[in-house]
Amino acid sequence: MRRIWLPFLCLALGGCALQTQWQSLRDALGLSRDKVQALHAEQARALDAEAARSAREAAQEVAKPWLAGPAQALAREVALPAPLRARVDTTLIFAGRAGLPLIAERLHRATGIAVRVLPEALLPAELFLPRLAGSAALAVPAQPRVELQEGPRPLADILDALAARLLVWWRYHDGAIEFYRSQTRVFDLRLLPLAITSQARLGRHAAGSEGFDHAIQASMAMDLPSPSQMLRTQIEPFLSRSGVAALADEGATLVVTDTPAALSRIEAFITQENARAGRRVRLLFEEITLVMHNSAEGEIDWRVLHASARAAVEGMLPAALRAVSPGLSASLPQGPWSGSKAILSALARFGAVRHHRSIPLLTLNRRPVTYAVHSTFSYVDQIQGLQARQGTSDLPSVSVNQKRVTVGTFLTLLPDAQDDGSILLSIGYDNTVAQPLKALAFGDDDRPLQVQQLNLDGNGSVQQVRVRPGHPVVLSGFDRSTDSYDRQRLTPDAPLLAGGRDQARQERLLTVIVLSAQLEEADG
Numbered sequence: 001m002r003r004i005w006l007p008f009l010c011l012a013l014g015g016c017a018l019q020t021q022w023q024s025l026r027d028a029l030g031l032s033r034d035k036v037q038a039l040h041a042e043q044a045r046a047l048d049a050e051a052a053r054s055a056r057e058a059a060q061e062v063a064k065p066w067l068a069g070p071a072q073a074l075a076r077e078v079a080l081p082a083p084l085r086a087r088v089d090t091t092l093i094f095a096g097r098a099g100l101p102l103i104a105e106r107l108h109r110a111t112g113i114a115v116r117v118l119p120e121a122l123l124p125a126e127l128f129l130p131r132l133a134g135s136a137a138l139a140v141p142a143q144p145r146v147e148l149q150e151g152p153r154p155l156a157d158i159l160d161a162l163a164a165r166l167l168v169w170w171r172y173h174d175g176a177i178e179f180y181r182s183q184t185r186v187f188d189l190r191l192l193p194l195a196i197t198s199q200a201r202l203g204r205h206a207a208g209s210e211g212f213d214h215a216i217q218a219s220m221a222m223d224l225p226s227p228s229q230m231l232r233t234q235i236e237p238f239l240s241r242s243g244v245a246a247l248a249d250e251g252a253t254l255v256v257t258d259t260p261a262a263l264s265r266i267e268a269f270i271t272q273e274n275a276r277a278g279r280r281v282r283l284l285f286e287e288i289t290l291v292m293h294n295s296a297e298g299e300i301d302w303r304v305l306h307a308s309a310r311a312a313v314e315g316m317l318p319a320a321l322r323a324v325s326p327g328l329s330a331s332l333p334q335g336p337w338s339g340s341k342a343i344l345s346a347l348a349r350f351g352a353v354r355h356h357r358s359i360p361l362l363t364l365n366r367r368p369v370t371y372a373v374h375s376t377f378s379y380v381d382q383i384q385g386l387q388a389r390q391g392t393s394d395l396p397s398v399s400v401n402q403k404r405v406t407v408g409t410f411l412t413l414l415p416d417a418q419d420d421g422s423i424l425l426s427i428g429y430d431n432t433v434a435q436p437l438k439a440l441a442f443g444d445d446d447r448p449l450q451v452q453q454l455n456l457d458g459n460g461s462v463q464q465v466r467v468r469p470g471h472p473v474v475l476s477g478f479d480r481s482t483d484s485y486d487r488q489r490l491t492p493d494a495p496l497l498a499g500g501r502d503q504a505r506q507e508r509l510l511t512v513i514v515l516s517a518q519l520e521e522a523d524g
Contacts, residue, residue, distance in 0.1 A: 029352040032290055039472055039514055046471040083111040083155045084172060091151025092158060099145050100166055100179060106148060107177065111155065114176035120242075121168045121181045128167075128181060128240045128259055169260050182242070184257040187267065190274040191227035191251070192367070226251055227366075231273060238265045279365040280520040281415040281423060287431075289355040290510040297503035357409075365417045374408030379437055379452040405454065407432045415517065423467050423517050427475065432458035459511060469519045478511040 083090055094106050100122065104115040146165050150158040159170045159177065168179050228251030235245060235256070243258030256266055363369035381403035412428040435455040442449055461476045488501040 026352070028354050029290065029292070032288060032354050032356075036288065036512055039474055039512070042472055043474055046468060046473075049471075050468070080172060081111075081113055083113060089152040090155040090158060092148055093151070094148040097145040097147055100168070103146075103148055103162065104177075104179065116176045116178045118178060118180040121166075121179045123181065123242070125167045127242045130237075131239050131241055131243070132237055181259060182257055183260055183263055184255065185263050185267070186248075187254045187256065187270045188274075189228055189231060189252055189254055189270070191231065191277050192364070227277065228252075228254070231270070234273075235266050235269060238262055238269065275521075276365055276417065276419075278521075279417045281363055281365060281417055282518040282520065283361040283363070283369075283413055283415065283425075284516045285359040285361065285371075285411060285413070285429075286514040286516075287355075287357040288512045288514065289357075290352060290508075291355075292352045292506075292508045292510070294506040294508075295504065297501065359411060361413060363413070363415065365415060368412060368414040370413075371411040372408065374406050374410065376404055376406045377434070378402045378404050379454055381451070383449050383451055405434065405456075407434045407456065407458075417519050421469060421519065423469065423519060424464065425467060425515070425517070426464050427515070428460075428462050429513065430458065430460035432456055432460075461513065465515075467515065467517050469517055472514050472516040475513045475515050477513065478509070480510075481506065481508040483507075 090111065092106070092110055098106065100117055104117050107113070108115045146162070148162075150161065163170045163179070166179075168181050170177060170179050172178075228247050232245055232247055232254065235254075239245060239256075240258055240262050243256065243262055245254060245256045245258075247253070248255050254270070256263060258266070359371055361369050361371060379402065380400060382401035408431075410428070410430045412426075414426040416424040416426075418424065433456070435457060437452040437454060439450045440453055459478045463475065465473060465475065467473050482505075484505045486501070486503040490499055494500065
């Protein structure tokens, strides 16, 4: 009787220690589920906020006066001659039409100020058409000769009118009035002079000569020239036919010669690109994995009871009878039924394991960033036998080929911060784990040959998404479950009460990938 109650007493004592561990696992699982639900709720709120675009635009309006933007230095005082001052009226009346050289001479005689005409101001106006116009010519050529009958009004206004009619510009420089059509300006580029090469590959490439491998692959590749070369190409539509742009100082500066109107458009574009390139993007990549185990089993073992009853009957028989009839001797069952098992047992197990990986990253806008934690190992991939030469006693030689494999976690991110605050992300994620190598033997028993078979497990994703700063986004998830059921009976249709065992197992692997981003504007 004591032997029957002993297993129940051991189970009761072990349950006290397991109860605490089971409760802690339940708490960790509850926290993980709450976090996943909070992320889904946050994503739903972000979608609702995206729908209310009008409300966000209205919130950007400030009902009070405010100042913003970089500080600008005041222009220094300049000394202008009396005819160019604002309150001095000038009248110019000359008979007949005249070209720019003759107009410059007449202005000098009328005002006493030296007038300089730069050579490019005398070139045809067709040479300064937009470059996108191709080789088209003006339908109505610009008049090279205009009338000079202006006034009375300030000389600066008269010069503005003449420059507009002649398609040139004027300025007061070095004590003289200059007519010009092109300028040279130097722009500083806040771009790294490095070419961009980014590649995210999911899967592996299998060559024809390789052994155990697969060729399922999804990749995302980008190979672009340096940002300075890209910017040089982007400003070409802004140039005129005579405009010239060249990179200097290893791509740190851009020198452009063109008309003032084209230079103004190029300056606005470069200022915008410098602001975009200087933005910093903070990224937080999180991988949450839940491994849940659930098993239940029930068992009724009548053979233990029969063996115990048989041993009791044997103890009541005389020793002489037991020696004569050895078939009556009782022993406990062997194999899987051996040991002090209970007659009736029922057991249920539940467990959860949580893995949380967090990867914080910081990069510049439109610059890829890669995170990798990997390990490399070698294994025997191929074995080739070489025939011995005829007429010799040499044994056949064997050539062994080894292959190196790299496994681990690889993460590549390429952000593109937009002017509206959103961030376009290209993501490549691959998490590969190598299982223990398996040896395959073949050949003669005396001299067997063995190769190693590789088994890789992993998950990954290659995708492009759009995120809002401060709003976590669930990129993807992997849900894998395995169910198994074992049934043992004396006959296929026998019930459990007749003796047997039922066991059910369930394993579930849930992985959620979450990404959040934060945008920081460039300083200055």
